[in-house]
Amino acid sequence: MVSSGRLPSRLGQRREGIERALSERGIALESLLARSNLDEWGSEPIRIGVSGGPDSMGLAVLAWAHGQQVLAVHIDHGIRPGSHKEGAVIADALAPFGIGLLEYRVAVEHGGNLEDRARQARLARLRGAATAHTMDDQAETVLANLLRGAGLIGVGAMQPGARHPTLGLRRAELRAVCEAAGVAVLDDPSNTDSRFVRNRVRAELIPLASTILQRDIVPILARTATQSQEYVVALDLILGQLANDPAELPAVLARHRLNAQIVAGLGLRLTSAQLEHVREVAVGARRGHQIVHAIEVRRRHDKLVFLDRDGAVLLTLDLT
Known part of the structure; x- marks a missing residue:
């Protein structure tokens, strides 16, 4: 600097x-x-x-x-x-x-x-x-993820740091x-398009909740995200003492670990269903899976490899 x-x-x-x-x-x-x-x-x-x-x-x-x-x-x-x-x-x-x-x-x-x-x-x-992404985006993400049935990681939303430097x-x-x-x-007109869930959360749900509580709920939701992140950190510490092979972990813990690795390596947050597909590839139940439009995951020996649509390697995870 x-x-x-x-x-x-x-x-x-x-x-x-x-x-x-x-x-x-x-x-x-x-x-x-x-x-x-x-x-x-x-x-x-x-x-x-x-x-x-x-x-x-x-x-x-x-x-x-x-x-x-x-x-x-x-x-x-x-x-x-x-x-x-x-x-x-x-x-x-x-x-x-x-x-x-x-x-x-x-x-x-x-x-x-x-x-x-x-x-x-x-x-x-x-x-x-x-x-x-700002504190307002963080609050919208918490609510949008809750509406989609997210668990602890989804409520934690985005992690402050070098990748998201303006969440405060x-x-x-x-x-x-x-x-x-x-x-x-x-100003992107798609930001006001009511077809998108996040836009309706921003334009309708957050103002309604703020009116009901008679206070700005954005800092409250951001604080909820921070508290969820603290629980996730504690869980990661415990997982650090367990086996790295997803096949040797309960499915919920395997998904949690894979999610942390994918977020850290790609900045990509997947749904519970998508994470389960990744876990199935990791344990050998699937040969490969296209988890999103532009990214595919495959197992190569003791490695989990994420590829873009051109076959370039985006991320490699060691499963041993």
């Missing part, structure tokens, strides 16, 4: 301007940085998944203000008309901050469960890049960063 005092004078002046503009809104830039997990990247360049929306653009600017070298990664799903032009808009908006853009195009066919298939295709390409920030704060920095953002 490079301190703000060592930024070239022109960039330093830009940072000071952002800091003043945020202060006028009652927001302290240093507070935003302190509540993020950008320090976990150390001096390494940070890769950030950027959609062009205020959350990801705000994170890119925050990382720059933190003095880090930033590379933005943009995924075009090709779902919306004209989406192929968004990369150029994003590149122009980030160029004044010395942030480069790496752009990928992935094919996601229209049909059932479009939201999840697009997400899985995006994750397969991002490969560990940081994402700008609110969505409105990242939008304020963009406005203070004069960064143009793209």
